Amino acid sequence: MINMINLTINNIPVSVEEGTTIIEAARRLSIRIPSLCNHDDLCVSGNCRVCVVEQVGNPTLQAACATPVRENMQILTNSMMVMQARKTIIELLLSEHNADCTKCYKNGNCELQDLSNEYRIGNQVYIDLIPLKHYTIDQSSPSLIKDDSKCIRCQRCVRTCSDLQAVSALSAAYKGSEMKISSFYDRPMHEVICTNCGQCINRCPTGALTERNYIDEVWDAIYDPGKHVVVQTAPAVRVALGEELGYDPGARVTGKLVTALRRLGFDSVLDTDFTADLTIMEEGTELLTRLKKVLVDKDTSMALPMFTSCSPGWIKFIEHTFPDLLPHLSTCKSPQQMFGALAKTYYAQKKGINPKDIVSVSIMPCTAKKFEATRPEMRDSGYQDVDYVLTTRELAIMIKQAGIEFMKLDDEDYDRFMGESSGAGVIFGATGGVMEAALRTAYEIVTGREVPFQNLNITPVRGMEGIKEAEVKIENVKPDWSFLEGVTLRVAIAHGLANAKRLMTAIRDGKVVYHFIEIMACPGGCLGGGGQPIPTNLEIRKKRAEAIYAEDENLPIRKSHENPEIIQIYQEFLGEPLSHTSHELLHTHYVPRKRY
Amino acid sequence: MTGKKQNDMETKKLTRVDYIFRPDNTCLDTLKKSLRRDRDEIILELIDSGLKGRGGAGFLTGLKWKLAKEAAGDVKYVICNADEGEPGTFKDREILDRVPRRVFTGMALCGYVIGSKEGFLYLRAEYKFLAPKLMSIMAEMNQEFKKLGLDFTLNIRYGSGAYVCGEETALIDSMEGRRGEPRNKPPFPVTEGYLNKPTVVNNVETFVNCTIIMGIGAEEYKRFGTDSSRGFKLFSVSGDCSKEGIYELELGMLLSDFVEEFGDGDTKAVQVGGASGFCVPRKKFNQTIIGFEGIPTGGSMKIFNSSRSMYHVLHNYLEFFEEESCGQCTPCRVGCQQLLKGIEAVKSKQRSSSYLDELVKLAKVMKVASKCGLGQSVGNAFVSIVDNFREEIIY
Amino acid sequence: MANTEMLVKELADKYGRNRESLLPILQELIDERRYVNDETMINVARELDLSAAEVYGTASFYSFIETEEVGKYVIRLCKTIVCDMKGKENVLQAIENTLKIKVGQTTADKKFTLKTTNCLGWCHKGPAMLINDEVYTELTPGKAIDIIESYINK
Numbered sequence A: 001m002i003n004m005i006n007l008t009i010n011n012i013p014v015s016v017e018e019g020t021t022i023i024e025a026a027r028r029l030s031i032r033i034p035s036l037c038n039h040d041d042l043c044v045s046g047n048c049r050v051c052v053v054e055q056v057g058n059p060t061l062q063a064a065c066a067t068p069v070r071e072n073m074q075i076l077t078n079s080m081m082v083m084q085a086r087k088t089i090i091e092l093l094l095s096e097h098n099a100d101c102t103k104c105y106k107n108g109n110c111e112l113q114d115l116s117n118e119y120r121i122g123n124q125v126y127i128d129l130i131p132l133k134h135y136t137i138d139q140s141s142p143s144l145i146k147d148d149s150k151c152i153r154c155q156r157c158v159r160t161c162s163d164l165q166a167v168s169a170l171s172a173a174y175k176g177s178e179m180k181i182s183s184f185y186d187r188p189m190h191e192v193i194c195t196n197c198g199q200c201i202n203r204c205p206t207g208a209l210t211e212r213n214y215i216d217e218v219w220d221a222i223y224d225p226g227k228h229v230v231v232q233t234a235p236a237v238r239v240a241l242g243e244e245l246g247y248d249p250g251a252r253v254t255g256k257l258v259t260a261l262r263r264l265g266f267d268s269v270l271d272t273d274f275t276a277d278l279t280i281m282e283e284g285t286e287l288l289t290r291l292k293k294v295l296v297d298k299d300t301s302m303a304l305p306m307f308t309s310c311s312p313g314w315i316k317f318i319e320h321t322f323p324d325l326l327p328h329l330s331t332c333k334s335p336q337q338m339f340g341a342l343a344k345t346y347y348a349q350k351k352g353i354n355p356k357d358i359v360s361v362s363i364m365p366c367t368a369k370k371f372e373a374t375r376p377e378m379r380d381s382g383y384q385d386v387d388y389v390l391t392t393r394e395l396a397i398m399i400k401q402a403g404i405e406f407m408k409l410d411d412e413d414y415d416r417f418m419g420e421s422s423g424a425g426v427i428f429g430a431t432g433g434v435m436e437a438a439l440r441t442a443y444e445i446v447t448g449r450e451v452p453f454q455n456l457n458i459t460p461v462r463g464m465e466g467i468k469e470a471e472v473k474i475e476n477v478k479p480d481w482s483f484l485e486g487v488t489l490r491v492a493i494a495h496g497l498a499n500a501k502r503l504m505t506a507i508r509d510g511k512v513v514y515h516f517i518e519i520m521a522c523p524g525g526c527l528g529g530g531g532q533p534i535p536t537n538l539e540i541r542k543k544r545a546e547a548i549y550a551e552d553e554n555l556p557i558r559k560s561h562e563n564p565e566i567i568q569i570y571q572e573f574l575g576e577p578l579s580h581t582s583h584e585l586l587h588t589h590y591v592p593r594k595r596y
Numbered sequence B: 001m002t003g004k005k006q007n008d009m010e011t012k013k014l015t016r017v018d019y020i021f022r023p024d025n026t027c028l029d030t031l032k033k034s035l036r037r038d039r040d041e042i043i044l045e046l047i048d049s050g051l052k053g054r055g056g057a058g059f060l061t062g063l064k065w066k067l068a069k070e071a072a073g074d075v076k077y078v079i080c081n082a083d084e085g086e087p088g089t090f091k092d093r094e095i096l097d098r099v100p101r102r103v104f105t106g107m108a109l110c111g112y113v114i115g116s117k118e119g120f121l122y123l124r125a126e127y128k129f130l131a132p133k134l135m136s137i138m139a140e141m142n143q144e145f146k147k148l149g150l151d152f153t154l155n156i157r158y159g160s161g162a163y164v165c166g167e168e169t170a171l172i173d174s175m176e177g178r179r180g181e182p183r184n185k186p187p188f189p190v191t192e193g194y195l196n197k198p199t200v201v202n203n204v205e206t207f208v209n210c211t212i213i214m215g216i217g218a219e220e221y222k223r224f225g226t227d228s229s230r231g232f233k234l235f236s237v238s239g240d241c242s243k244e245g246i247y248e249l250e251l252g253m254l255l256s257d258f259v260e261e262f263g264d265g266d267t268k269a270v271q272v273g274g275a276s277g278f279c280v281p282r283k284k285f286n287q288t289i290i291g292f293e294g295i296p297t298g299g300s301m302k303i304f305n306s307s308r309s310m311y312h313v314l315h316n317y318l319e320f321f322e323e324e325s326c327g328q329c330t331p332c333r334v335g336c337q338q339l340l341k342g343i344e345a346v347k348s349k350q351r352s353s354s355y356l357d358e359l360v361k362l363a364k365v366m367k368v369a370s371k372c373g374l375g376q377s378v379g380n381a382f383v384s385i386v387d388n389f390r391e392e393i394i395y
Numbered sequence C: 001m002a003n004t005e006m007l008v009k010e011l012a013d014k015y016g017r018n019r020e021s022l023l024p025i026l027q028e029l030i031d032e033r034r035y036v037n038d039e040t041m042i043n044v045a046r047e048l049d050l051s052a053a054e055v056y057g058t059a060s061f062y063s064f065i066e067t068e069e070v071g072k073y074v075i076r077l078c079k080t081i082v083c084d085m086k087g088k089e090n091v092l093q094a095i096e097n098t099l100k101i102k103v104g105q106t107t108a109d110k111k112f113t114l115k116t117t118n119c120l121g122w123c124h125k126g127p128a129m130l131i132n133d134e135v136y137t138e139l140t141p142g143k144a145i146d147i148i149e150s151y152i153n154k
């Protein structure tokens, strides 16, 4: 039985479950207590102290985020003592902060700025400590920028990187006035084990961690009359972009997204979903081939389970952390990179454009894709396959810069070719989506029938649980696949690298046996990616997931192998899955990296 | 905590006693005797004795043991806090050097009472020279415990130069291999301490007192001190003083008596309780009781004569805190820097003297809003020095 | 240095591979090596299955765990108030002049590093200093120079 605790907050009685913190109890009464270090996704720290409240009778203030309610507590959230402390704390933070808001990338979406705005922090009371510090800005990473002069040391990034991602590329270092957030030995971020996932960026309340933005470069390309600028949009962007532009979480803005991109001046507006479908063709075939080699040919060089490879944060993670498991990775490039390689080959040929004049831009929910685009393996077209990667947030900035009234736009459709997609391609954006898409196709290839789930919705692989498992029994197969008759295909899905690490450890220790595993670096999958709108929390991610599945349901084609453009590209260009051309353009290899 | 003596408050004459440093070879007899007693009875006797923690915070020791005993769990720990980092405190070193058995006996008693099988001495790095001797005595005691049928083993862990690790939850972090960043309380260590198991953390001298109380009984012990401050206490006396050193005195004396005994005749102020304690100016000596009803102290008494600049003293303290703050929470990390830079700015006339009032306000916010005792007590020294020696800070 | 790897492995065997072993291991490494460099920390991280940044973040918190190269003898002179009142500044100058280095520096022969530290718990006998784990109290400039010289000749 749950114990209820009675207390008053600002003299209003409230009854909440035992274990509730003061800040949560206040929320029930629609009383917002300001907070900085606290984040719904993270464990409690209680270090910023802006949430302090008065407990009548207690001479010291209590951190509302860290203090559980107790019977008969009387809490005041706005007493004189509280107000003075709160204001002083914000002033202190600003005195240690390079508060040049007008020139800051986070201007307009910054929790510290909001707080100082709310409390009308005027002329600085305290001494400006900035000139006394030797802050550095680390711009070494292609994905993110770490600017210590904007850091308020709330350690959200540290907790994100350790608790959610099990990477711990960042730690608090030193103590006292020297305390700072640091990589190992303060090495440049591109030299350390950072996966570029950007989860820390999503949770940093200030401008201390931001994506490395390529907005100006993309504008320059658009303005260059000699360039043909193609843009691809990842599945998760269309269910999140709206949040930056006036919509509530969960809004589907696909059509407006396309219109806006056209208005920005992109020459061709295409869809990563197309290469998501292509990924399914390649990866599904690869899985079946691996199964055959292992089950029939008893080929021990083939590793099972096979892991998906479309999340570049996950790729860098496994390269650092489980290099011995690299043979398990599918050799398929991510949809972004498949698209990039095709844009400067297939697309260029069909359009009769010299690939050197093509600038390939992608709009991604992901910061790791920025890094991925720069990998030396990603130049199979003979050029850098993807030139610039913009996050959902950067695109929103461009849309605002261009004065586009997004909410008033009409819906338009993607250009053809490489703009058509199936619902299977769309659900790539949610955790479990790649698995679901792959099963829809692979099952049908093998049995000639649709997956035995109502309305094609493979619900066991959906949802926000950290690690999910499912089984599909394969029966009455086509003659080519007789070796799979009666086999129960066992699959697992993990999202967030901490879950991935748990799953990998279990696999390495031989504790679990699967055939196929989907891993996404980010909580919730790409829809919770490091380049998505800020803030993020479970509720928002669930809304985005609902939107993704709604988008899928509403598409006429729900299976990758039925996408007519996919059928066409195999006829015209690739031949068949895993063909020579496919291997050349759509597959890649991985490099073991040092964990330390 | 004004440190002012209330009219009707009981005080004690300055009286030297000698319990703590008596030879410690009878301790095992005390332990043997106690092991035959009921655990709750021991707790009751400790509570009855009125013993409060000697590490500074002054929590009732018997009650702490009771909470740990009642906490759910099979695995529990006893930790002796020998991090003694408070400037001007050196009594724990002397105890460990001269009567370590008395400490270890206290820890074993605690282990017996709360049901813990493992105890740790957390020794500050600066005292590492004591380690060889302490380890051999520990080994010897561990054998004795076995002979007595007590399943309790003593171990040693070291600090590595961080004052804040004297704070009990930071100490636990440090023992767990982490940065010594104090935790949110609740939960308190008695329910979730080392490795999240119920843990008693007591000061070195506190354990010694427990051993003494088991030896002489609460009745005898209660004869010393006042209602709020039972017993006697070691004082680490230093500064402008005719006889610096360690003294065992009954609690509840007036600071004026203390100064008469130890001062050099020209005492201008006494800093009671180290850098995190209070500065008492001459005019308040005869209104200030040393004890939990007045100014509680971990035992540090630093005496300043009229040749000393109180600006210099305060500056030194603030440098100390600015460096030794763990740095996690805003009021303390930034507040310490602002207080330090602030008095420098006032001194150098870059800021007007009224800025001191802003700083006093800041110090008061630090007191109520910081996460742990370190940040909460920076204001003690700051406000008491600025209030009493404002001119010295400005000019 | 395969040497470091071996040493760290030995220490991990001795203290265990839990996070609780981190400080004991770092402390013994300090005893052996006087400081932990990047290679050492990487080895510790690997043995304890921590990230290197976590080891660095923890090590740098503690002022006695040196993460930059220091000399064979680390001198830590107390700078807190009582020692300060008793003439720590003159002692410091005497040491600086003798070793021809400033606070924070290491002598060219890598023999001495000079640091200041907070209260050593010898206030009644200040000024006090540590040389590695050894304590010296009631220092005067002359006495300090004698002590340093005895180490120079060691």
Ligand SMILES: Cc1cc2nc3c(=O)[nH]c(=O)nc-3n(C[C@H](O)[C@H](O)[C@H](O)COP(=O)(O)O)c2cc1C
Residues within 6 Å of the ligand: B052, B053, B054, B055, B056, B057, B058, B059, B061, B081, B082, B083, B084, B085, B086, B163, B164, B165, B166, B167, B168, B169, B201, B202, B203, B204, B206, B207, B372, B373, B374
């Ligand atoms: C910054 C700070 C430093 C402390 N240092 C010590 C210390 O060195 N020794 C100690 O016994 N207690 C110290 N304490 C108090 C401990 O947190 C804790 O209250 C004490 O060890 C409990 O033991 P006691 O009840 O026996 O006093 C410190 C507290 C703070 C806030």
Ligand code: SF4
Residues within 6 Å of the ligand: A097, A098, A099, A100, A101, A102, A104, A105, A106, A107, A108, A110, A111, A112, A113, A150, A206, A207, A208
């Ligand atoms: S981080 Fe926020 S408060 Fe700081 S400069 Fe940028 S916008 Fe302003």
Ligand code: SF4
Residues within 6 Å of the ligand: A150, A151, A152, A153, A154, A155, A156, A157, A158, A181, A200, A203, A204, A205, A206, A208, A209
């Ligand atoms: S980088 Fe951002 S999240 Fe990390 S501590 Fe600084 S302000 Fe907080």
Ligand code: SF4
Residues within 6 Å of the ligand: A144, A160, A161, A165, A167, A168, A169, A170, A193, A194, A195, A196, A197, A198, A199, A200, A201
């Ligand atoms: S980008 Fe990801 S891996 Fe890199 S520091 Fe941030 S959370 Fe950690």
Ligand code: SF4
Residues within 6 Å of the ligand: B164, B181, B182, B324, B325, B326, B327, B328, B329, B330, B332, B333, B370, B371, B372, B373, B374, B375, B376
């Ligand atoms: S008050 Fe100071 S020492 Fe305590 S938690 Fe805050 S920053 Fe750390």
Ligand code: FES
Residues within 6 Å of the ligand: A034, A035, A036, A037, A038, A045, A046, A047, A048, A049, A050, A051, A052, A063, A064, A065, A066
């Ligand atoms: S939000 Fe509660 S302390 Fe930071």
Ligand code: FES
Residues within 6 Å of the ligand: B087, B088, B089, C078, C079, C080, C081, C082, C083, C084, C118, C119, C120, C121, C122, C123, C124, C126, C127, C128
């Ligand atoms: S002040 Fe130097 S030892 Fe205490």
